Structures are given as structure tokens and as C-alpha cells.
Amino acid sequence: MFxxxxxESIKKVEATRxxxxxxxxxxxxxxxxxxxxxxxxxxxxKEGFAEIKIGPNKGEKAPVELTGLxxxxxxxxxxxxxxxxxxYDVDVLVIGGGGAGSSAAIExxxxxxxxxxxxxxxxxxxxxxxxxxGIQAADKENDSPVQHYxxxxxxxxxxxxxxxxxxxxMEAPDAIRWLNDLGVMFDKDADGRMVTTHGGGTSRKRMHxxxxxxxxxxxxxxxxxxxNRKIPVVEFTSAxxxxxxxxxxxxxxxxxxxxxxxxxxxxxxxxxxxxxxAGRLHYQNFxxxxxxxxxxxxxxLGYRAGAPLLYxxxxxxxxxxxxxxxxxxxxxxxxxxxxxxxxxVNKDGEAYAHPLETRDVSASAIIRExxxxxxxxxxxxxxxxxxxPMIEILGGEGTxxxxxxxxxxxxxxxxxxxxxxxxxVYPTLHYQNGGLxxxxxGYTKAIPNLLVAGEAVGGIxxxxxxxxxxxxxxxxxxxxxxKAAARKAKEVELGSMNLDHVQAxxxxxxxxxxxxxxxxxxxxxxxxxxxx
Amino acid sequence: xxxxxxxxxxxxxxxxPADLTIMTAMEYAGYTLKRGCxxxxxxxxxxxxxxxxxxxxxxxxxxxxxxxxxxxxxxxSIPFFPTDKRTYSINDIKPNQQVMMELYPEIYSCIGxxxxxxxxxxxxxxxxxxxHAQRGEFEKxxxxxxxxxxxxxxxxxxxxxxxxxxxGVLARRLTGKYLAPETEHLxxxxxxxxxxxxxxxxxxxxxxxxxxxxxxxxxxxIEK
Numbered sequence: 001m002f003x004x005x006x007x008e009s010i011k012k013v014e015a016t017r018x019x020x021x022x023x024x025x026x027x028x029x030x031x032x033x034x035x036x037x038x039x040x041x042x043x044x045x046k047e048g049f050a051e052i053k054i055g056p057n058k059g060e061k062a063p064v065e066l067t068g069l070x071x072x073x074x075x076x077x078x079x080x081x082x083x084x085x086x087x088y089d090v091d092v093l094v095i096g097g098g099g100a101g102s103s104a105a106i107e108x109x110x111x112x113x114x115x116x117x118x119x120x121x122x123x124x125x126x127x128x129x130x131x132x133x134g135i136q137a138a139d140k141e142n143d144s145p146v147q148h149y150x151x152x153x154x155x156x157x158x159x160x161x162x163x164x165x166x167x168x169x170m171e172a173p174d175a176i177r178w179l180n181d182l183g184v185m186f187d188k189d190a191d192g193r194m195v196t197t198h199g200g201g202t203s204r205k206r207m208h209x210x211x212x213x214x215x216x217x218x219x220x221x222x223x224x225x226x227x228n229r230k231i232p233v234v235e236f237t238s239a240x241x242x243x244x245x246x247x248x249x250x251x252x253x254x255x256x257x258x259x260x261x262x263x264x265x266x267x268x269x270x271x272x273x274x275x276x277x278a279g280r281l282h283y284q285n286f287x288x289x290x291x292x293x294x295x296x297x298x299x300x301l302g303y304r305a306g307a308p309l310l311y312x313x314x315x316x317x318x319x320x321x322x323x324x325x326x327x328x329x330x331x332x333x334x335x336x337x338x339x340x341x342x343x344x345v346n347k348d349g350e351a352y353a354h355p356l357e358t359r360d361v362s363a364s365a366i367i368r369e370x371x372x373x374x375x376x377x378x379x380x381x382x383x384x385x386x387x388x389p390m391i392e393i394l395g396g397e398g399t400x401x402x403x404x405x406x407x408x409x410x411x412x413x414x415x416x417x418x419x420x421x422x423x424x425v426y427p428t429l430h431y432q433n434g435g436l437x438x439x440x441x442g443y444t445k446a447i448p449n450l451l452v453a454g455e456a457v458g459g460i461x462x463x464x465x466x467x468x469x470x471x472x473x474x475x476x477x478x479x480x481x482x483k484a485a486a487r488k489a490k491e492v493e494l495g496s497m498n499l500d501h502v503q504a505x506x507x508x509x510x511x512x513x514x515x516x517x518x519x520x521x522x523x524x525x526x527x528x529x530x531x532x
Numbered sequence: 533x534x535x536x537x538x539x540x541x542x543x544x545x546x547x548x549p550a551d552l553t554i555m556t557a558m559e560y561a562g563y564t565l566k567r568g569c570x571x572x573x574x575x576x577x578x579x580x581x582x583x584x585x586x587x588x589x590x591x592x593x594x595x596x597x598x599x600x601x602x603x604x605x606x607x608x609s610i611p612f613f614p615t616d617k618r619t620y621s622i623n624d625i626k627p628n629q630q631v632m633m634e635l636y637p638e639i640y641s642c643i644g645x646x647x648x649x650x651x652x653x654x655x656x657x658x659x660x661x662x663x664h665a666q667r668g669e670f671e672k673x674x675x676x677x678x679x680x681x682x683x684x685x686x687x688x689x690x691x692x693x694x695x696x697x698x699x700g701v702l703a704r705r706l707t708g709k710y711l712a713p714e715t716e717h718l719x720x721x722x723x724x725x726x727x728x729x730x731x732x733x734x735x736x737x738x739x740x741x742x743x744x745x746x747x748x749x750x751x752x753x754i755e756k
Contacts, residue, residue, distance in 0.1 A: 030750050125570035125578055139721040142755065146733045154749030162738040170734060173721040183622055183705025185674060185712065192713030203754045213678060216575050217704070220682065224701050228619045236566065258566050291571040327553050327600055331573045405679055409654065410574060413598055524566070527559040 001325060001415035006424070009376050012349035013385050013422050020343060021390060025354040033361050040364040040371070042427075043314055043463075048284045053512045054505075056308035056446065065281040066312060069300050071509065072520035074502040076241050079263065081254055083243060083497045086267045088234075090116045091489035092482070093252060093268035095239040095298060098126025099215070099471065100454025101274035102222035103478030104485070105231050111486035115231055118255055118266065120238035120523060121293050124223045127276050127431075127455060128474060130291060131215025132334035132406060133199065134207035135179075135475075136468035137172035140196065143204040145169040152469055155201040155358045156433075156462025159311065163440040164460045168469065168476055175475040176208060184221045185210050197339040199467030200319075201358035207468045212334050212404040215471055237264070238297065238523050241502060242271065242305045242450070245495035250305065250450040252497065258523070269492035270449045270485035273298040273436065274478065277455040279429045280525040286429040287330025289318055297521035298456040302436045304505050307444040310458035311434030316465055319344075319362035321428020323376075323383025325414045330428045335359075335467045336404060337386060341394040345385040345422070346374040352384075360464040363427040376424055383424035392419050433465055434458035442481040449492055453481040537603040540586075554581055554596035554607055567611035574598040577683035577697075580610040580653070593651045593685035613684040615695040620702075627706040629668030636699050639666055641692040648686035648696055654679045658686045658696050665699050671711050673703035 002010065028036070038044050050067040052060050062070065092108040094101045097119030108115040117123060138148040148169040153160050176194075180186060187195040187209050196205045210217035226233060236258045243265070245251040252267040275298030279290025288294070303309060320333040338344070338355040344362070346352050346369045353365040366384050369375050375382035391399050400408050400419050411418045435458035438444055442451040454474040461469060509515060535550040539557055546561040555569060570578030579596035586604035596609060618635040625631050632639060639662050648658035661676035677700030686696040724730065740748070 030746070121570055122576075122578060125576050130571045130573055130575045137718075139715075139718045141717060144733070145725065145730050146737050147752075149734065149737055150745070150749055150752060153745060154752075158742050158745055158749075166734055166738055170725060170730065173718060173725060177718055177722050180715065180718070181709060183708035185678070185704050185708040186715075188712055188715060190713065192715045193717060194715055198755070203752050205755055211678065213575075216681070217678070220701055221705060221708070224617075224705065225622070227617055228621065230619065289573065291573075291576070292565070292569050326551055327556075328573070328598075406575070409679070410598070414600075524564070526564075527556075528562050528564040529560050530562050 002421070006376055009347045010421060012347070013345050013387055016349035017387065017390065020351050021393070025343070025351045027354045028357060028361065036364045036368065037360060040367045041360055042284050042286070042317060045284065049313060053514060054508045055303055056306065057312065060313065062312045063281070063283040063315065065283055066278065066296060068518070069296065069520040069522060070303060071514050072516055072518040073506050073509065074241050074304060075519040076254060076499060076502055077506055081263055081265065081499065083265055083499070085265060087264040088116060088266040090114050090266065090268050092270050092272065092485045093118065093266050094272045094274055095253060096274035096276060096454070097123035097233060097235070098274065098276050098454065099128030099219055099222060099474035100478035101272070102226050103475050104272050104274060104453055104482035106222065106225055106229065107479045107482030108486040109229050109231050111483055113486035113489055117226070117231060117233045118237050118239055119233065119235055120258055122235050123226060123233045124219050125291055125293065126219065127290055127294060128215045128471065129219040130289065130332060131471050132212040132332060133336035133339065134209035134214045134468045135176070135471035136199065136202070136206050136466065137176045137208060137472065138169065138204065138206050139173040139176060139194065140204070140206065143206055145172065147204055148172065148206065151202050152461065152466055155466045156464050159462035161459040167440060167480070168460055168473055171476045172472055175472060175479070178479070179218060179221070179475065182221050182225055184218055187211065197336065198356055199335055199339060200356045200362060201466050207339065209336065212336055212406045218471060239301060240521065241499060242301050243497050243499060244305060244501060245497050247495045249448040249492070249494065251494050254499070267497065269489040269494060270451065272451045272453055272481045272485055273302055273456050274453045275456050277432045283315055283429055286317060286427070287321060288429040289321055289330060289332035290429070293524065295522040295525060296432070297523060298452070299435060300521040302444065302450070302452065305447055305501050307446045307450065308437050309434060310437040311463060312458065314433040314463040315429065316359055316431035316433055317363040317427035318430035319359055319366055319427050320386055320425040323381065323424040323426035324378040326380055327414060328410060329380055331410065332428065332430070333386065333407060333423065333425055334404065337388060337391070337407060340391045340399065340403060342390050343387045345387050347376045348374065358464055358466065366425070366427055370426065378424060381426060383426040385422040386425045387422045388418040389420060389422065431455065431465055431470060433461055433463055441484050442477060443484070449488060451481040451485055453477040537601055539601050540606045542608060543606065548601055550601065552601055554599050554601055555579055557601045568596065568609040572597045575681055577681035578611070580613070580683035580685050581607060582610060583607045593653055595653045595683060610684070610688060613688055615684050615687050615698060617695065617698045622705055622709060627670055627710040632665050632668065635702065638692055638694050639699060642694065643692060645691060647689040647691070651685040651689040653683050653685055654681060656680060662694065662696060662699060665703055670703040670706045673700065674707040677703065
């Protein structure tokens, strides 16, 4: 399947392999990393960002595409929605059917609340389903939550909110226990010890996995549990605006049936935004590893209602997206491939960096190699080699099939056997480090009874996230949000519902000279090609 | 002129670039997908698709996001299929043969036609894992079904009306919860945390100034 020039380069990769395998590439110093990031990381490209002109983060920057959505009006601005006609009336409304939303719904249900999930695709059509490599937790003897904290805090450039990061690491072992008790099949040895590996930037091997279906296995189990509990899941229905009451509390959401285009009203005592990420906004024209619905809807809903964002200007590009073949361009190649020993190698066969630097550093180094002519040309750009045959040499024949079967299958589909040949990778838009700001209990600081969980949250990871801390955060913060919302719902008294903030937002836009007919949230990316 | 092929979406012909997947070809043709499109990378099973190449007898099943278009491909997507998931309480069931008989009795009506295996978009040995489920061999059923994305193509083709992906999920949950060995170090760590053994240490590290944190981070020892 590789082209002739790729084959030529593979020969160089093969020629240097034995020599490369004798030593571990040096890790960069803090200064080297910083200089590399400033030169090559997309977060430092000024043209990729624009200033937010209205709302709580006015004056700060965000990716151009996100700013565009923030500077758009509600699609309800000129609609006459009768809020007295209530279609759903619940204690807890969960917006989003991924790992965070499902965890929240299960815990809210466990606490006795009347909870419902609304999701614009199906439950489980989510980035959780696609997470491959694993989930972190400091549960081994040589490790501790404090060490986990240090790794994540440093990896996130010392910007994580301590109260959020503390929860993440302290509640990690219990998250694994909870999943294990729900029936998630973690990789264990015969004595029950977890099989754990390193991720980029970890100082202990604390990456728990279910082969390279870690997220899928977790999501399938959570979905099964949601259905077993008969929690209502309203699919193919988007939340398009939050509803507030006359006391300024959140009071539900206006929903849109994606198939009939009818609006519906959901009244709720508490609302949990668990809408995930933004990969489908294709910041700086990057391809993405994200699912079809990753369009930052929850950020828009929250922001328009008055909730501030945090670190909305920092994005994670996963170093190893598929660079070739084009049919799977941008798809995730799990970091576990490097955890298992594969090196990153340029077109001349040089291992130009340590394979397990943090993701922002690793991605920047790939971009540097390609910018300096050390990349391999592909039909859609360029890439560097991920020397996968090393895994079979290091771990023995059959290691790839046993530990990363999804990767093997994905490439075999296109005639590439990663056990025998290296694969071509280039960074892909993977994760929004920022999102809506919350406190330790999961509540937004500006709007009573509104909670956020999962990738839609900003501040847990700081300005870069370590592998395996996202599957962890959806469980930890999803569970907490569900419990907190169920508790809170018992004491909430809702006033009269309104959508006044939609009009107020339009006026703010107008006052800023940004009057517009554009609407947000985006809901679905515009991929259909039309000739006229 | 780029290389194009003729594909037929629901019987209607479109000319699309030959290097597209079925999913991107539909978008190239002008479809805005609502159903039948989830993760777009082969993990969620939303884009189950059935096709036949003009002039060939065989019906094939695939994931639209993972399959390249071919000349003369007649494509129908299956965005939803009424698989039949039975509900249960994971804490109340036991990993014995009885549980399959009670929840999914139709697996014992399998006629051994192997249509499920032939239809699997992940090349799993579906009939084989159902056979393990029949015998209450949940770990084997779990192992063979772990790559299942739940697209449901097996169930579409099954004359016995079996909802294979749901059987797999049950077997995996039973295995993960009851049959896999217990993890002592996990249990211990959860107890230590609940007893507050890390409380003061975590509070200390949270209070440290950034300069000290940088020093700690940059000089930390990394496990080999």
C-alpha cells in the first residue's frame, strides 16, 4: 500500500533499527521543551486565534472557529417557544450521552433522582468510545495520588486548578474500582494485578487498559448500565439553549429533534453539561480524531447563559494521528503504541526525540521534523514514522495482536501490516484542554444548579493533558456531577422560566458591532458538498 | 481528471472519487448525515452498511467509515436495527449458565448457519462466541467478542433472531465483575485513600509554590 518513495524511506528506518534499539533517546530539558513549543505548537500560532468581544471572557482569545460560534446568535432568537408547554420534567437533565453524561446519569439515578439524558446522536457516539490507550490511576505500591498529581500538574504546565486536580487523582482508584465492579474487563495478570504501562509524561506505570479498546469497553458497559436502569435516553435530539428562571437559576433546556426539526422543552431542577469536545471545528485546518458530534455545543450553551470559560485557548493535538492512507486520515493511533516501545523516526531513520514526551511536546517535534524537510511526503501533507515492528521485537511475536488489536485491524484494512512495516503519523486535533469553569463540586460559578463534566470542563488538566487522564476525568467528574445534581435537586424551587438571556446576548453582540445572522451551537459539521 | 467510480446510494447513481470511504462519498454526493454516522473511526458501530457489487451475487456488510468505495457498489445503510437488549441488575445476577438461558434463551435456537460470522464487520468468529455463551463459558465468549462495535450486522442476518452484540456485552460484564481475579492493590489503595492516608500529603503539594513544583517535576525519578 505504501508508495515507492515511502518504501525507500522505510529501508532507512529498518537500517537504523537495531542500533536505535540499543539506547533510549534522551528526554528534553524544560528549556528545550519550552522553546520547541513556542516555535512549533499550534497554540502559539497567532493567526489561529481571535479575541472574544463579548461575555465573561471578553478580551481573551479563543480559536478563530470557536470565537466565530461565540459571536453568533441563538437559533431561538426569532422563534416563539412556548415554555409553558413542558415536554419533559425532570430532577436532573444530562446533556450529552458519552462517558461523563452516562456516569452522571447512573450516579444521579443511584441517588434516587429522576434523571434523563438527551444526546444529539446515540448514547455512546462519543469521544469516550474512541479512547484507546487507557485510564490512569495511582493504585500500585510504588505510586501514589501525590505522584500522579505531580505528573499531571507538570505535564499541564502548572496551570491545572489544584482543587480539580486533587479530585482527579484522589478519586482515581475508586473510579477504577467502580468500573471494575460494573464489569469493565481491565487487562490483568493471573493474580489480578493490573497490567499497567507508561503514558507520555508519566513517572510511574499507571496506565490501566482494556487492550486498545479502553474507552469502548468503558462506554459499552456504561451504556448497558444506563439501559438496565431504564434511564430515559432521548437520542437524535440536541440541546440548543439553556432555559433560566426569574431567579437566574438554570431551569432546563430547549431541545431540537434533529429528525423532525421540532423544538421541545425540558424543565429540570439541575442541568449537567456533558457535551464533550470540539475536534470537528477543525482548528487551524487540522484533521481530528474526534467523533462526528464534537462541535463545542455545551461551551456555547453555557457561555450564552453567562458561564465563563477557562483555558479556551489551549488545544491538544495528539502527536500520532494517521497521516496515511487518506481514508483514515486523522484517526487516532493510540499512544499505547509508543508505551509498548515503538519509536518516532524521521524519513532518514533518525529517532529525533524520546517517544514518550508529553503530547504537546511530541506533537511539536513531529511538526518540526516535517517543517524542516525530515518528514515523509504523503498525498495530504507529510508525516513521520512510528516504528511499530519494534513492538514485536521487544514484546515478542503476537504482542501487537494481543495488546493493540484495533490498530492492527485499522491498518490491515488498507493492506498495511504494522507488525512488519512502520506506519506514518502526523498530529491530529484531539482534545480541548479548556472549557467551562467549574468548582470542585462540579458547579459553574456563575449559574446556580448548572454543572459541567467531562471534556466540556476547563481547568482539570491545565494547558496540556496527559494520556489516560481524560477517561479518568469523565468518570470522576461525571460521577461527582451526578451525585451533586441529585442532592441539589431535592432543594431547588424553580421560578418562572424564560429565555431572556438569548435576547440580551443578541443586544450585546449588536453593541459590540457584531450583529449577525449566524447561529450556534453548530450541532453538526458541514461536510456535505453541494455543487450549487 | 481524478479517478472516479460509480456508486449507488439507495439505488441512485453518484460519481465519486475512488479513494473515498462510503461515508465520505455520501457527503461528497451531498448528503448531510444525521443517522448512520457516529465516531467516524470504526469504534461505535453507527454506520452499519450493506452492499452488493453490481453483477455479483454476494451481499456484503461493512462499516461505512472504514470501507473504500468500489465501482458498481449498491449501498444501503442500516442506521438502526431493533436488536433486543434484555435488562438485568448486574449485582443480582450470577455468572452461571442459567443467566443466559433466562436472559437470552434464543441463543439456543442457533442453527449453526454461520451467517453472523460472515456478516461481522470486525471479522469476529461470532457463531463461536455464541456457542461459548450457550455453554456458560463467559470468559471465552468475552475474549472472542471484545472487538465487537455493536453495529448489529450479525443480528440483521440471523435466522434465529439472536442479538449477538448484547450477548457479548453480558458475557464481558460477567467476566469483568465476577470471573476476573480480584485486584488486591486496587482494593488496598481505595481503602488507604478512604482512611485519609494521603490527605495531608496532597494538601501539602497543593500549597507548594510553582517554582518548587517545577523543581520537583523536572527532577522526578521516572520508573523504567
